[in-house]
Amino acid sequence: xxxxxxxxxLPVAFLLLAAAPAPSAxxxxxxxxxxxxxxxxxxxxxxxxxxxxxxxxxxxxxxxxMYDVVQVADAAAYDxxxxxxxxxxxxRGRGFVFQLNHTGRYYFICSRGYCWSGMKVTVLVxxxxxxxxxxxxxxxxxxxxxxxxxxxxxxxxASLCAAVLGLPFAVWL
Numbered sequence: 801x802x803x804x805x806x807x808x809x810l811p812v813a814f815l816l817l818a819a820a821p822a823p824s825a826x827x828x829x830x831x832x833x834x835x836x837x838x839x840x841x842x843x844x845x846x847x848x849x850x851x852x853x854x855x856x857x858x859x860x861x862x863x864x865x866m867y868d869v870v871q872v873a874d875a876a877a878y879d880x881x882x883x884x885x886x887x888x889x890x891x892r893g894r895g896f897v898f899q900l901n902h903t904g905r906y907y908f909i910c911s912r913g914y915c916w917s918g919m920k921v922t923v924l925v926x927x928x929x930x931x932x933x934x935x936x937x938x939x940x941x942x943x944x945x946x947x948x949x950x951x952x953x954x955x956x957x958a959s960l961c962a963a964v965l966g967l968p969f970a971v972w973l
Contacts, residue, residue, distance in 0.1 A: 883911035
């Protein structure tokens with residue numbers, strides 16, 4: 801009895817999958833791992849265990865009023881712990897989240913004297929891995945899209961219930 805309803809369920813299931821948003825490939829990395837952004841952490845080897853891609857995020861967690869995060873422009877400023885011309889400086893709160901928005905090398909230091917003891921990190925950012933081709937662009941009317949999704953969910957649920965109970969089911973368009 802359930803077999804005749806199966807062909808109706810498959811198109812509805814396909815609609816549900818097509819309407820679902822694509823998952824984001826971006827990752828968030830806590831700088832220093834469980835030790836966070838702090839003194840006496842080996843930031844030279846920390847980035848070696850990861851691959852950073854455009855769109856990923858670096859999260860710096862640190863002790864308030866003790867440390868800061870400064871993005872410097874190049875290897876020379878990084879090597880000299882020179883924060884005199886920062887690209888980004890963040891010293892408020894207990895953390896800072898930074899998005900890696902282009903390929904290349906990024907340099908971050910702590911400008912409060914800890915850089916000289918190794919509180920600095922550099923990461924190399926690569927292109928994002930290839931994503932599967934996107935489905936057709938969504939409708940500009942979000943309300944209409946949500947209506948279609950709601951209808952598809954209701955139809956799928958009704959079809960599944962009918963199949964399980966052995967009842968006839970039809971979809972009217």
